[in-house]
Amino acid sequence: MSAGINFEETASFLEGNLMKPLSVKQEEIIKAETLDTKENVKEPENSGLSHGTVQTIDPHTDMLGNADITNSVSCGSDLPQTHTGHIESKTFPHPESDRFLSMSASLGTPKRVCTRENKFVCSECGKCFKTKGELTIHERIHTGEKPFACSECGKGFKTKGELNQHERIHTGEKPFACSECGKGFKTKGALNQHERIHTGEKPFACSECGKGFKTKGALNEHERIHTGEKPFACSECGKGFKTKGALNQHERIHTGEKPFACSECGKGFKTKGKLNQHERIHTGEKPFACSECGKGFKKNSDLTVHERIHTGEKPFVCSECEKCFKSKDELTKHERTHTRVKPFVCSECGKGFKTKSELTIHERIHTGEKPFACSECEKCFRTKGDLTIHERIHTGEKPFACSECGKGFKTKGELNQHERIHTGEKPFACSECEKCFRSKFQLSRHERIHTGEKLFACSECEKCFGTKVNLTRHERIHTGEKPFACSECGKCFKTKYEFTVHERIHLSIHLH
Numbered sequence: 001m002s003a004g005i006n007f008e009e010t011a012s013f014l015e016g017n018l019m020k021p022l023s024v025k026q027e028e029i030i031k032a033e034t035l036d037t038k039e040n041v042k043e044p045e046n047s048g049l050s051h052g053t054v055q056t057i058d059p060h061t062d063m064l065g066n067a068d069i070t071n072s073v074s075c076g077s078d079l080p081q082t083h084t085g086h087i088e089s090k091t092f093p094h095p096e097s098d099r100f101l102s103m104s105a106s107l108g109t110p111k112r113v114c115t116r117e118n119k120f121v122c123s124e125c126g127k128c129f130k131t132k133g134e135l136t137i138h139e140r141i142h143t144g145e146k147p148f149a150c151s152e153c154g155k156g157f158k159t160k161g162e163l164n165q166h167e168r169i170h171t172g173e174k175p176f177a178c179s180e181c182g183k184g185f186k187t188k189g190a191l192n193q194h195e196r197i198h199t200g201e202k203p204f205a206c207s208e209c210g211k212g213f214k215t216k217g218a219l220n221e222h223e224r225i226h227t228g229e230k231p232f233a234c235s236e237c238g239k240g241f242k243t244k245g246a247l248n249q250h251e252r253i254h255t256g257e258k259p260f261a262c263s264e265c266g267k268g269f270k271t272k273g274k275l276n277q278h279e280r281i282h283t284g285e286k287p288f289a290c291s292e293c294g295k296g297f298k299k300n301s302d303l304t305v306h307e308r309i310h311t312g313e314k315p316f317v318c319s320e321c322e323k324c325f326k327s328k329d330e331l332t333k334h335e336r337t338h339t340r341v342k343p344f345v346c347s348e349c350g351k352g353f354k355t356k357s358e359l360t361i362h363e364r365i366h367t368g369e370k371p372f373a374c375s376e377c378e379k380c381f382r383t384k385g386d387l388t389i390h391e392r393i394h395t396g397e398k399p400f401a402c403s404e405c406g407k408g409f410k411t412k413g414e415l416n417q418h419e420r421i422h423t424g425e426k427p428f429a430c431s432e433c434e435k436c437f438r439s440k441f442q443l444s445r446h447e448r449i450h451t452g453e454k455l456f457a458c459s460e461c462e463k464c465f466g467t468k469v470n471l472t473r474h475e476r477i478h479t480g481e482k483p484f485a486c487s488e489c490g491k492c493f494k495t496k497y498e499f500t501v502h503e504r505i506h507l508s509i510h511l512h
Helices: 003-018 024-040 078-088 095-100 132-143 160-171 188-199 216-227 244-255 272-283 300-311 328-339 356-367 384-395 412-423 440-451 468-479 496-511
Strands: 053-056 071-074
Touching: none
Parallel strands: none
Antiparallel strands: 053 071
16 A cells, blocks of 8 residues: 555544544643643754744654654644644553554555544454453453352353353243243343244345345354355264254264153153153144144154155155155165165164164063053053054954955055955065965965974963964864854854864755
């Protein structure tokens, strides 16, 4: 920047100050300085100045970009006016403040300029403040001083206001109430942020995509989507996160901490959100309702997946076979059929499972736990699905109908198996003899012919059988049960086969 330009800026600054009327105190200071100047400054010989002229060196002449420029001030009526500009520039309490008014001659870069209003300057960073108190509070950033300590937990704070705000955590005080819904808040800022829920105001807009946010913090987090920035790194594994909250949540994987406990059953959770979801098991609350069919869900994510039933959307595609799925979880489970990965292993018997839920259900075989009880007959089941299917015995409900013949079934699996009668499909092949079957169950039963395995043992005589049906039939020897009764003569039989043979006797009599 040229000296001429600096001079013009400085001249305009002085001109602005020259227009201001002098206060009584300023006039007294000017007179004192004028007398002091006359007594101490000697006029050099051949100076070229007229008699009675005082030459003064202004400490701010570096603002003019030339340290040799002097301010020649005439005695008489011009003196107070010239000194007005000079006095106005000497309003800073710190001697080093002059460096904030100057332009670096060597670098040509502007330094912070403090106005009359902001006259208290931080010696550390040069920031200006209106009052001494504001400067003192600011300086604690550099010193790390926290003189206000909480009497409850000992935590320190830089200001009394911060301490008062913190103490409301212990007292539970919420002095700022929403005029719309009455909800209370600990701080005015939190109230202002909450009120935007009612007004719909989103004053913080993303410069990249234009999306609006209620808080500056939410905007900052959002912008990391565009920048890819993940400033919060896990000290354990180095994984990065966009927010401090996400990092804290992740770190609980390493620590095993579950700070959020259910008041009903005591079960712990890593996040408040997970606890809220869990508590809906006890309350039965399903706040997320489908606009299409009205079905309620405990989680918004469950609703989103459900809505795809109506839209037919399947956005998750398997890279191996291109099969599509409604949810990421369904895709992940499916992909394990290709990889054969079973990451969930039973600690009791070592058996692996594709999903956590499959492992949980399996473990109940070892524990004997059957947490789902029928309200009608009090029979218990290991899974919610088994209970739902069982309850259809009492209700007679058969929600799965065959599109070919209209026959109803209690389960989707039964329907799928039935439809193969119409299609002739037999997708389950025996690896030993290549015989095919319509269901997995039929294949498993058949394979026992080759293995000789007999899983079903009689509790009375310990005789073993390859199928559950054969065991049930055998047990009637011990119980004497004959459940198949002839409607013609009333005779009873232990097996369906015996009953069928007997009925043909009556049929042949009628035919003759």
